[in-house]
Amino acid sequence: MDLLLPRRCAGCGAPGEHVCARCREVLRSPPRRIHTRVDTHVPVWSFGPYADTHRRVVLAMKEHRNLAVRRHLGAVLAAGIRHLQARGELIDAPVLVPAPTRARHARLRGGDPVAAVCRASGWPVVDALRHGDRVADQVGLGVEKRRENLAGAVQIQRLPGAPVLLIDDVATTGATLAASSEVLFAAGCTVVGAIVICHA
Ligand SMILES: [Zn+2]
Numbered sequence: 001m002d003l004l005l006p007r008r009c010a011g012c013g014a015p016g017e018h019v020c021a022r023c024r025e026v027l028r029s030p031p032r033r034i035h036t037r038v039d040t041h042v043p044v045w046s047f048g049p050y051a052d053t054h055r056r057v058v059l060a061m062k063e064h065r066n067l068a069v070r071r072h073l074g075a076v077l078a079a080g081i082r083h084l085q086a087r088g089e090l091i092d093a094p095v096l097v098p099a100p101t102r103a104r105h106a107r108l109r110g111g112d113p114v115a116a117v118c119r120a121s122g123w124p125v126v127d128a129l130r131h132g133d134r135v136a137d138q139v140g141l142g143v144e145k146r147r148e149n150l151a152g153a154v155q156i157q158r159l160p161g162a163p164v165l166l167i168d169d170v171a172t173t174g175a176t177l178a179a180s181s182e183v184l185f186a187a188g189c190t191v192v193g194a195i196v197i198c199h200a
Contacts, residue, residue, distance in 0.1 A: 010060030010069045011053040018068035019057070026053040027072070031080040034199045036174025037143050041181045042166070042191045043089070046199040047080060050170055054198040058169050061113045061197075070113060073197060074120020077167065080195060081123065092163040092192050096121065097184070099168035099176050099194075100129040100154050117197075118167050126160040128189075129180055143173045154179040156187050166194035 008015055011023030019027070031045035048054040060069045084090040098115040118125040132153045154176075166180050171194075181191045 010057050010066070010072075012056070019072045023053050023057070024072075027057065027076050028079070030083045031195055034171065034196075036171055036177070036199070038174040038178045040174045040177040040194060041185065042177075043193040044171060044174065044177060044196065044199075045080070045084065045089075045193065046171060046196045047076065048198050050198040050200040058197050061117065061169065065111075066113075067116075070116045071120045073117045074122070076197075077117060077195065078121040078123065081121070081165070084193075084195075090165070090192060092190070094165035094192050095124045095126050095160050095162040096167050097126055097128045097160055097164045097180070099166055099180055100131045102131050114167055114169050117169075123165075124162070126158055126162075126164075128156060128158050128160045128164070129183065130155055130157045143175070154183045156183055159187060160184070160189055163190040163192045165192055168194065168196045169198070171196040171199040 007018065009017055009020035009023055011019055011026065014020045027047065029048065031047050034044050034046045036044060057069060057073065060066050061073055081090065096118040098112060098118050101112045101114065115125065115127060132155050164184055166177055168176060171177060177194045184191050
């Protein structure tokens with residue numbers, strides 16, 4: 001493919017690398033605590049706002065089988081987890097649980113990109129959660145509608161068997177993370193927090 005299409009940075013479009021040195025530097029900044037409009041019941045950390053480099057890299061990650069960007073974000077995620085552990089903010093050695101995605105969308109994108117990023121981090125990953133069939137697309141819904149839409153719609157498909165760190169690409173209202181932690185708590189799981197690539 002490199003012969004047909006010049007390789008461009010996912011973050012800024014500069015020719016040459018999948019992620020250029022400048023954008024790598026932006027993505028190196030450690031995750032910070034954020035506060036979402038919906039109470040997620042667990043601490044949430046984000047690598048940055050849904051804008052500029054982070055936004056473009058998340059969009060590139062969702063492109064069909066963009067493996068290079070998913071691998072890079074996996075390394076970013078692993079470094080972020082090490083950072084939080086070194087600061088004592090994350091105590092347990094968790095398993096990563098990707099936030100649920102609608103299966104049809106995941107297939108269209110060439111597999112669930114968030115799960116692929118989790119796997120690229122080197123941490124154990126359990127696909128514990130899935131959306132029920134009746135959940136509608138969240139795009140365009142307000143906070144309350146998102147909560148209603150998700151209530152009862154996130155289901156457990158496998159028990160994680162260890163403390164859970166939830167992972168998602170973008171936190172908007174926090175409704176998906178809230179529904180995910182609620183269903184995991186109800187199943188008797190421990191959820192230590194959530195990390196998102198960026199927050200809107
Ligand atoms: Zn760049």
